[in-house]
Amino acid sequence: MIRLIFRFAVIAALAAGFAWLADHPGSVTIVWKGKEIRTSLAAAVGLAAGAMIILLFLWNLLRRLWRSPRSMGDYLRYRKNRKGYESLSRGIIAAGAGDASSAAKHAAYAGNALADEPLVNVLAAQAAQLKGDRTGVKRIFEAMTKSPDTEVLGLRGLFAEARQAGDIPAARGYAERALALNPRLAWASGAILHLQSMARDWPGAAATLAQQIKSGTATGEEANRKHAAMLAADALGAEDTDPAKALDRAVKAHKLDPALVPASLVAARVHIAQGSPRKAQRVLRETWALSPHPDLAAVLARLKPGDGPEARFERVRDLVQESDGGIEGAVALARAAVPAQRWDVARKALEPYMADRPQARICALMADIEEASGDKGRAREWLARAISAPRDPIWVSDGVASPRWTPVSPVSGEIVPCLWKQPFEMLPEEHTSVAAVPAVTVPGTASTKPITTPVRPIALTRPPDDPGLPDGDGTPESAARRSLATDD
Template identity: 40%
Template sequence: MVRVLYFLILIGAIALGFAWLADRPGDMVVTFDGYQYQVSLMVAAVAVVGLVAAIMLSWWVVKALWNSPYTITRYFRVRRRDRGYQALSTGMIAAGAGDAALARQKNKEAAKLIRSDQEPLIQLLEAQTLMLEGNHEAARDKFEQMIDDPETRLLGLRGLYLEAARQGNREAARHYASRAAHVAPQLGWAAESSIEEKAEEGDWDGALKLLEAQKAVQKTDREGFNRRRAVLLTAKAISTFDTDQVGARAAALEANRLVPDFVPAALIAARCLFRTDEVRKGSKLLEAAWRKHPHPEIAELYVHARHGDAALDRLARAQRLQSLHSNHPESALTVARAALAVQEFGLAREEAQASIRMDPRESAYLLLADIEEAAGGDSGRVREFLARAVRAPRDPAWVADGVISEHWAPQSPVTGKIDAFQWRVPVERVGIAIEPEERLAPVMIEAEPQPIEEAEIVEAEPVATDVELVEPDEADAVVESAEPAKADPTEEAKPLSADNDQKPAHDSVQEEKVDEPVRRLPDDPGVPPEERKAGSRFRLF
């Protein structure tokens, strides 16, 4: 559009010039070789313009003829290059889609049309095709060749890094990543692998320096950077807790300041403060972390913050935590454990049952078993809670890449990834479901065990005056035992007992069986009182 405007302005200027000459008549006289040539000024101007145009046209024609061989060659070269780039583009798409045959075909076509030293992507397409064909050794050789070229060095290092990671050779993968990070610190994958290597070596200061360098060249989000820095600082504080108290304290407090709800940072910071007798400050720090994320390790450290506290003082501290985050299973379990330590069995049982109502899990049932055992309850109830603990969902734990750890670690033991451990329920027990009856049954048990009467277990039908034959199925339904005895077929056919006391034979069997102690399964909670009065003889749950 601008060029058209300039062209119109030029034409307008020429027209104005000719109009100006037309308004001012005059003659131009030229004497040449004894002759005088006289023309008007307008004709002379038109002649000059025409002469200039003719000269320019002639120069263009001569130049076009002179450069025609180069122009023709350049046309075919551009056409050949365009075909090569089209084949290269199609080959890269085929390699990304996993079509090895088409990628190989387009790679050969592109190699014929474009020189590999002019277009490095041809080498990448060759390496990708070799990987799709399963020839990883040749692919690694191709990546090593790419390292020699400064233009493709990072691409070759990236390919060798991925190949080493695929083979599980973490040492080689980190070697290539370290070389790439030295050349280009802005590469996220290279910096990440170098940080993981420093972390495995325990060089936390070096890992922190790499993280700072990565932040300087990359536009990373502030929250993610703070999280990773807090993880490294927490790991540094844990590793130097026994050797460098001042450094561990500074690192732990900075980590807690960066991410206040990061549980491992809060724990190590509180431990550092407790060691210097700053119990109040450490307790405030743990309380702040507890409000955001109730964690059993926070509760354990908070309750035992002062070593000289009595059991009642620890119970008061547990109740303080419960007030900060009520209606949470961890709060209830914390109070239940502290109450068990002071032998407040009623409070301990109540809080443990409240925890089960909110979130039934293994530790709550095990705690109830400990409470019943400490309270001197019957062994049947203890076995019942132990059986329910076996079937209950598992408690949350520190999990990373399928590995369950009792304590937090800064990186995964499998992949070496930083900040891989998460506090969650292990996946192998997630699918276990608890029925509503099982959730509520332990909660409904009375504090004091009640003796079970024989009439409540088996309610016999009124005995008829006439002698009645009892079918074997009916006798088995009325008399239920953990180990039924095998009766003789000849005895089952007898209507009377052996002592001829005019009682049916099945009544004598009832009297013999009722006198035996009742054996229950470990997960049988017994018959609730409201169901005993309903008249059902066979319901156990």
């Protein structure tokens, strides 16, 4: 529209100019080599305009003839690039469909036609992966790392190759290089955090997690949960060798995640050892209200060393009255009531959970109560029921049960919640399971199987769910539990 208006304005201006010349006649005289040429002003202007048009036409014609070789080259290059991009598109489609031969053919043509196109290297890597040429794939990704535009993509491809080959140090090195180039790369920071957690490098994992929070790749709630698990694991490992460090880590973990039982147990045990029972009681009560666990009640019962069964029973009763804790509260109260010879209280606490098929620990407690009451027949009956009773709650991580709390999944090696609940399957203490580095999808590469690394439950001098009490305290319940374990 603007161009049309401009053309109309030019024509109108020319018409107005010729009209003005017609209204103001004049003459033009040219003398050249003794000859005199006289004409009107309008004719002279028309001749001059026609001469300029002819000169421009001749100039454009000469310029086109002069530039014809270059124009032909530009056209041929355009045609070659167009066919190259068509081959690139068809090659990517063929690679996605799993056609290795077509992908390789289109990759070769696109590589000749589009030498500076980064996607050509991606297609070539895909084609090589489909053909199983691992050496060629690695060579292509290494070439990509030499260009600033494709360095990160090349590092990701090398990371995937090293992961599949089982070369953990190399995979970590590639991820660290990529993270140094771009701190917001979620795949790189996630891979480093995963490898650090598998290696139990908690200080390094905490630094990586802090970087994820800073770059926005990790949410606050998820980051706090993972950080608390790291601190709790660090505290558990240092409890018997460096109590001050253990207390510092446990208190920080408790602040980040008050429902984390292992952190509260470590903090409470160290507080008790340092003569600060009130601090220990506060920590235990906070965690019990959020996540009831029998070890919390056991540590609280022995808040003051040397107290008798009656005092321990009173503390547990106060805890359960403040927050009953469901079945965990009933079991904790019954366990404290048995040594204090409060048989009626123990029966009343367990009564709501004895219908149908009670858990093995409830059967063992009832056996203790009946034996202490003098009814050995009923005690043996309860012990017999305990053998086939549903399993007691245990630490479960990623669907796998373990006798110990662990911050790292025995399945994937990632930091996942370890829950106290009834298990689907049991994990023997010496069990080792295979953990895989999370699969990372590399743009333009075929999917690969993860590398595998054996992961063991965290080795501690004291199990995280052990409140630090002796294996037996001389009560009938302890004998019954030992007998039940022997029968199993």
